Amino acid sequence: MTTHSRRPTLVLVYQRTTLPWVFESAERAGIDLVLVPRPDEDVSEKRLPPAVVDVVRLDVESDPAGALAALRRRYEEDPFQGIVTLYDPAVPFVAETAELLGLPGIGREAARSAQDKRVMRERLAAAGLHTPGFVRLDDPADWAAAAHLAFPVVVKPAQGFSSLGVTKADTPQSLKGVVDEVWQTCASKLGRVDGLVVEEYLDGPEFAVESLAHGGDVRILTIGYKGDPQGPHFEEGVYRAPAALPDAVRDAILREVTAAHRALGITDGPTHTELRLRGGGTPYLLEMGARIGGSGVSHYIASAVTGIDLAAQALRIAAGITPEPLGAGSMPMPVAAAANYIVPCHGSGRITAIRGLDELRNDPRVDHVVQMLFPGDVVRPYPDFTGYPAFVLSRHADTSEAEAFHRYLDQAVRVDYAHDTDPQGQA
Known part of the structure; x- marks a missing residue:
């Protein structure tokens, strides 16, 4: 199915239809949406949310190259004006797609800065902003590189989301165990581990x-x-x-x-x-x-x-x-x-x-x-x-x-x- 609307059209990646706000806002703004649903969500094309004019099923996380190729073909056949997501792990994919198709977006480098906590910490520190002491770990065997930080510290996946794997280590003696646990959790949950960040715990609200x-x-x-x-x-x-x-x-x-x-x-x-x-x-x-x-x-x-x-x-x-x-x-x-x-x-x-x-x-x-x-x-x-x-x-x-x-x-x-x-x- 292709769209032939005079309204601006956006591809919306991995937004759950049970969360209504973005769909309602699109309707108020006069913008049509092509929904790429989450793989685990069964979306009925007979009962689509407001503003959704089409559904395209793509595996953005497991097959980003295939998903990008499919969107490129669609864009050539029926151009859309942009691509957007509210799902944090999909931000780099959306930025890359927009950049390659010449659509509005923040670009791949900015998306990486926000999504990869290692890069974020490095760039905030380079800009002179308030930054706790931190160490990036690309291998769990390197845990001792973070032992000099002021404890307690927090161990977190470099490209995690929500509270997945985020764990406090109170002492240098407990650090190795926490690093191993977080690494294993992320490998099991995400299917891969791109690295960890160990940073000094920030007290305060x-x-x-x-x-x-x-x-x-x-x-x-x-x-x-x-x-x-x-x-x-x-x-x-x-x-x-x-x-x-x-x-x-x-x-x-x-x-x-x-x-x-x-x-x-x-x-x-x-x-x-x-x-x-x-x-x-x-x-x-x-x-x-x-x-x-x-x-x-x-x-x-x-x-x-x-x-x-x-x-x-x-x-x-x-x-x-x-x-x-x-x-x-x-x-x-x-x-x-x-x-x-x-x-x-x-x-x-x-x-x-x-x-x-x-x-x-x-x-x-x-x-x-x-x-x-x-x-x-x-x-x-x-x-x-x-x-x-x-x-x-x-x-x-x-x-x-x-x-x-x-x-x-x-x-x-x-x-x-x-x-x-x-x-x-x-x-």
Whole structure:
């Protein structure tokens, strides 16, 4: 099937249809989508999401050369205006495809800077930005090269995603075991290991920053609180925006994040940045993703807080269309508060029930309950990363109300596991 639409068309790579925001934003922006679904998702062409005019099944991760060749053929037969993804591992593929076809994009080098944590750390340090001590490991046998760092340290895959493999090592004596464990976990989960980063642990609360760049001009839309995870593994739990910050700290975050865009070469499109305030006041980037974060959750947060349709703006940029003006000032004024409660696994094994979600679907504060795990699914223990049971996305008058709601959810939502499974989640 080919499209003959007068509307701009984008190829959207590996977006789950159960997460609605990018599809709805495309419809509002007047942009058609050709969906490349995730291989594990069965997409019915009889019930496509808004704005989707075609489905093309490609294996972007296992056969990138074949996927690129297929998109090149399609482009020659029925040109599209751009290609985009919200799935972090696909960012380099999307950047390469756009570059080879002469479409808008950040380019392969910028995509590599954002996706490979080794390169990101090196470029941030070279730009003089706040950077913890770090060592890149291209072989687990080289673990001793990181033993001189100030402990504790965090070991993470160079090209991982979410919390996969991220593990804290408290002492030099425990480092080898942690490096071996993370390497083995990544080899099993990803099918390969491109390397690890060992970096000094950053104390202080964690924050997420949603930004939009166009032509090198970076606008910070929101700063949200992400908790204060201590490790040894770093399971995400909350996201509440806007964060209550002193003006001086907020301005320091704006400067650091804007400078990081320049250091990594990200001039166009959305970014999702995670950072920690070391000592409670100095921003150190953990990572910057060159895409809308959380498969669209970042769009929900930013749009609810600011009234700006982040996904629509990002899609316009990807299609080579000038985005709508974002207004004056260093940041948009908040119009509300928004939150994401990431239901914690709190264990491992075979899920028998996830209690409390049905009641929340009718809660007036809740806009979306996005469930990813279900009874019968097996949750493997960290440092492996199975996924999160569910997101509870809610809107509030202010962040204090959101915080109170999350305290309620701590008691209201629970994951139950079978008692006949071993620690690895096998029956």
